[in-house]
Amino acid sequence: MQGSTDTALSGSRNGLGATLARQPLIILALAVACLPLALFTTVTMPIGPMYWDHYIYLDAANRIFDGQIPSVDFFAPVGGLGYYLFAGWLYLFPNGHPLLLSSWSLMTVTAPLMALVILDVQKRSTAIACGLLLPFLFFSLLPFNTGEFYPYPGSDGFGIYNRQVCQLLYALAAGLIFVRGWKTLATVTALAMLALLFIKVTGAVAGLILCLMAFLSGRLPLRAALVSGAFFFAAIGCLDVISGAVSAYAADILSLVVINDTSLLPRLLQAASINFGVVLACCLLCLVVFLKELPVFRETIRAFIAKPGFAAFGKIADYSFFWLAAFTTAGLLFESQNTGSQAFIFLWPLLLAILVDSYRSKGQSTAFAVVAILALCAALPLVVTIAQKSARAWIGGINNRPLEHSNLKSMGAVGIRDILSQRAERLQQSYVVNRPAYDALAEAGELPSFLLYSDFDFQALWLRNADEAVSAIRTFETANKVRFETIMTIDFTNPFPWLMDRRAPKYIAIGADPYRAVPPPEQRVNEAVAAVDLALYPTCPPTTARLKLLKLYQPALALDHHRITLAPCYDAFVRNGIATAP
Numbered sequence: 001m002q003g004s005t006d007t008a009l010s011g012s013r014n015g016l017g018a019t020l021a022r023q024p025l026i027i028l029a030l031a032v033a034c035l036p037l038a039l040f041t042t043v044t045m046p047i048g049p050m051y052w053d054h055y056i057y058l059d060a061a062n063r064i065f066d067g068q069i070p071s072v073d074f075f076a077p078v079g080g081l082g083y084y085l086f087a088g089w090l091y092l093f094p095n096g097h098p099l100l101l102s103s104w105s106l107m108t109v110t111a112p113l114m115a116l117v118i119l120d121v122q123k124r125s126t127a128i129a130c131g132l133l134l135p136f137l138f139f140s141l142l143p144f145n146t147g148e149f150y151p152y153p154g155s156d157g158f159g160i161y162n163r164q165v166c167q168l169l170y171a172l173a174a175g176l177i178f179v180r181g182w183k184t185l186a187t188v189t190a191l192a193m194l195a196l197l198f199i200k201v202t203g204a205v206a207g208l209i210l211c212l213m214a215f216l217s218g219r220l221p222l223r224a225a226l227v228s229g230a231f232f233f234a235a236i237g238c239l240d241v242i243s244g245a246v247s248a249y250a251a252d253i254l255s256l257v258v259i260n261d262t263s264l265l266p267r268l269l270q271a272a273s274i275n276f277g278v279v280l281a282c283c284l285l286c287l288v289v290f291l292k293e294l295p296v297f298r299e300t301i302r303a304f305i306a307k308p309g310f311a312a313f314g315k316i317a318d319y320s321f322f323w324l325a326a327f328t329t330a331g332l333l334f335e336s337q338n339t340g341s342q343a344f345i346f347l348w349p350l351l352l353a354i355l356v357d358s359y360r361s362k363g364q365s366t367a368f369a370v371v372a373i374l375a376l377c378a379a380l381p382l383v384v385t386i387a388q389k390s391a392r393a394w395i396g397g398i399n400n401r402p403l404e405h406s407n408l409k410s411m412g413a414v415g416i417r418d419i420l421s422q423r424a425e426r427l428q429q430s431y432v433v434n435r436p437a438y439d440a441l442a443e444a445g446e447l448p449s450f451l452l453y454s455d456f457d458f459q460a461l462w463l464r465n466a467d468e469a470v471s472a473i474r475t476f477e478t479a480n481k482v483r484f485e486t487i488m489t490i491d492f493t494n495p496f497p498w499l500m501d502r503r504a505p506k507y508i509a510i511g512a513d514p515y516r517a518v519p520p521p522e523q524r525v526n527e528a529v530a531a532v533d534l535a536l537y538p539t540c541p542p543t544t545a546r547l548k549l550l551k552l553y554q555p556a557l558a559l560d561h562h563r564i565t566l567a568p569c570y571d572a573f574v575r576n577g578i579a580t581a582p
Contacts, residue, residue, distance in 0.1 A: 024118045024129040031137050032111050035104055039089075039096035046397035047414045048154025049454035050340075052462060055493040056511045057102045057160070058411060061087035062498035068506060071248035075509035077256065077517040078161045079249060081198035082106065097413055099157050103143035106164045109195045110140060113171040116188050120179045128352070132174045135348050135383070140167055144389045145340040146382050147274055150454045153392030155414075159340025165203030168196050169334075169346035172207050173327070176214040177349045182224040189220065190228035194235055201253050202337045206330040210346075213326035218314030255519040267336035271343075275335060278344045281378035282328045288370055289354065290321040320354050345382055351375040403463055407470035407499060416460045424457040424464065431540040432568050442542040452543065465540055465569040470499055472567040473534070482578050484534040490549045491538050505532045514548040521552055529556035533575050540569035 060083035063074055070080030085105035086098075093101060114136055122129035145156045145163065175188035189211060196203040214220035240246035272279050290297075297319055304312040331344045358371040400415030416424075427448075431438055438448060452458050473496075477483055486505045487496045492512050497504040505528040509518045521529070529535070535557055537550060557573045566572040 024122055024126065024133045025115060027130075028111060028115055028118065028133060028137070031141065032107060035107070036093065038100060039093035039104075042095050042410045042413045043097045043100065044400075044402050044413045044415050045097055045099055045155045046153070046393045046400055047403075047416045047456050047459050048157055048393070049150035049152075049451075049456070049459075050158035051155060051414070051459040052453075052493050053158035053511075054099050054102050054160055055411065055495045057083060057086040058090075058098055058495040058498045059493060059504060059510050061090050062495075063504050063510075065091075066503050068504075069243055069245055069248075071252050072243060072245055073506045074504075075252055075255070075507065075517075075519065077252075077509075077511045077513075078200045079198035080245065081109075081195060082161050082164055085109070095410060097410055099143060099155060102160050103163065104140070106167060106199075107140055109191070110136070110167050110171050113168075113188055113192055114174070116184050117171065117174045117179055120181050120184045121174075124180075128178065128356070131352050132178065132349060135345070136167070136170055136174075138383065139163075139170065139342050139345050139386065142386050142390045144342075144386045144393070146343045146345070146385050147340055148385075148389075149340060150451065152456060153389065153396040154456060155393055156340065156389070159338065161200050162338045162341030164199050165196060165206070165334065166342040166345050168192055168199065168203065169206060169210065169330075170349065172196070173210055173346040174349040176210055176219055177323075177353050182221050183227075185220065186224040186227040186231075189224065190231040190235075193228070193232055197236070198249075201249075202334055206334040209326055209330040209333070213317070213323060216314065217318035217323070218311065219318065256517065259519060260516055264336065268332055271332050271335035271338075275331075275343050277381050278347070278378050279328065279332070281374055282324055282347070285351075285354070285371065285374035285378060286321045286324045286328075288367075288374060289319075289324065289358075292358075292367055292371075293319055293321065320357065323350055324354070342382070342386070344378075348379055351379050403460065405463065405467040407467050408463060409499060411495060411499070412463055412467065414460070414463065416456060420456045421460060424461040427457060428461055428465070428540055428569065435539065435542070438541045442544050442547045445544055447543055448541050452541075461540060461569075462538070465538060465567070466496070466499075468567045469536060469538075469570045470496065472570065473500065473572075476566065484578070486531070486533045487536065488529070488532050488534075489536045489538070490553055491536070491546055496536065505529065512545075512549060514545055514552065518549070518552065521556065526556040529553050530559050530561075531575075532557075532573075533578055535561065535573040536566070537571040537573070538569060539571055 060070065060076070060080075064070075064083060064087045068074055070076045070083055076083070082102070082105070085108050086102050088108070089096065089101045089105040090098075114133060118129045118133055121132065143156060143160075143163070145159050169192075172189065172192040175185055175192070179185045179188060193204060193207050193211065196207045211220060211225075215222075215225050236246050297316075300312075300315050300319075304316055327347055327350050328344075331347065335341065335343050355372060355375050358368045397415055399417055401418055401421065403412055403414050403416060403421075405412040441448065449455055449458070473484065473487075484502065486503045487500065488494060488505050488508055489496060494504060494510065494512075496502070507525045507528045512518050535553070538546065560576050561573040562576060564572050564574055
């Protein structure tokens, strides 16, 4: 890259150019200003695979409104920033669809970061500024993943924090590659790294690789690195002193490492295979750029040998093939820990710089054509996939019918096709009538369907049963003149306290995947479970995860709870001697 992007960014400074130079920021401001238009009312979203993942945000927001702190007062599989952003947007837009709120709330952080980047870049080139901004808006506004996990079109309600990490990495990459003002660069780097840490720690690891590459190449000056690093550690230190959240978050991460103690190599291979097209294009582009830059690279090495120094070493590191190798490695490491994200979108700022560099050095030559084709092969599939999934979801949604419900608030604003709705009803009857068979299947370690959690009928049935459970709870409370103040679920997600304006017990994990994100209960967890007023256990169908969670929590529930059939698809553990409702 060797500084050529600075040269390439120079442009005309006439009156028209000065007017156009203000457009990227205006576009960004207009995009952010238009978001409330889709949040003032509840938009009906097409149901999708693993759709219940985003209910976790409702559980977390309800806990935050109740004064609980992520990691301190409840175990969370990721950092708390995304939950706080969602809670803030939910407070501002109570009618907004939870999926849109959870996806767009990150723009509270990423929009200012990109504004700083654009403000610096547009001084040299409006075209480059727009080239960075428009893809960012595309990926941020369309809440879809780049991977395919189900053949039917629908909303991607899962992998939200992974998408958020990718969008933060995009802003960080744009800053590291194109920002020239060291104060702006230090600000973008510090804020982006803080956000990455408190969204998901593996995102911070990927961001650290990008920052290290920029530092070694001289793109992140020492004073900028020192200032951003000092601010980063001061911020987490102050936050830990005030709330203890950082220490608690670190303890949660260590717990997750113990639970997920598996080899990294199989996960890297899986990430490479899922994103094979992008990784292959990057590898080929890396090879082509290496061959193109080899003569100059040799001269740079000779100069370093003749006169060693950090500046000379930075010139060696500041070659496109090193940058591309570092970015690809960061992407693979991050994706090795994920199921669903906007994988590798942060490559675009680097690919844009490589294209500009190649054009400036070769012009409209065969070498530039090869570089351009490979760069587009790495970037365009991501855009096409998200555009296609978005179009399929909304065009296919024309045939959807809104889910009927009475108690689900905005969470129930989903559409599903009649044929799948009918299938859900028939399966529910089978789950109820043939429950011993499904219990036996769960005990044997099998699910009714290999892709059960991705099946639209399962997601629709979960919502319908949750609606019935809320009605059943209210009926039980009226009949017995009691009120359940604290409610938990022996299931993956627990939006019931939010739905009923109640409380979730402290210390119990949210996003309760017992195979990946629920540590063995410690004393305070068992005490919280034993004190809960109502524990809900869904039975349509029994699953391996629900059964494992039941085995974790049942010893504590056996102390002072009795089990009842609350609804056809919900059992409940009711605390003995619960207080009479006022």
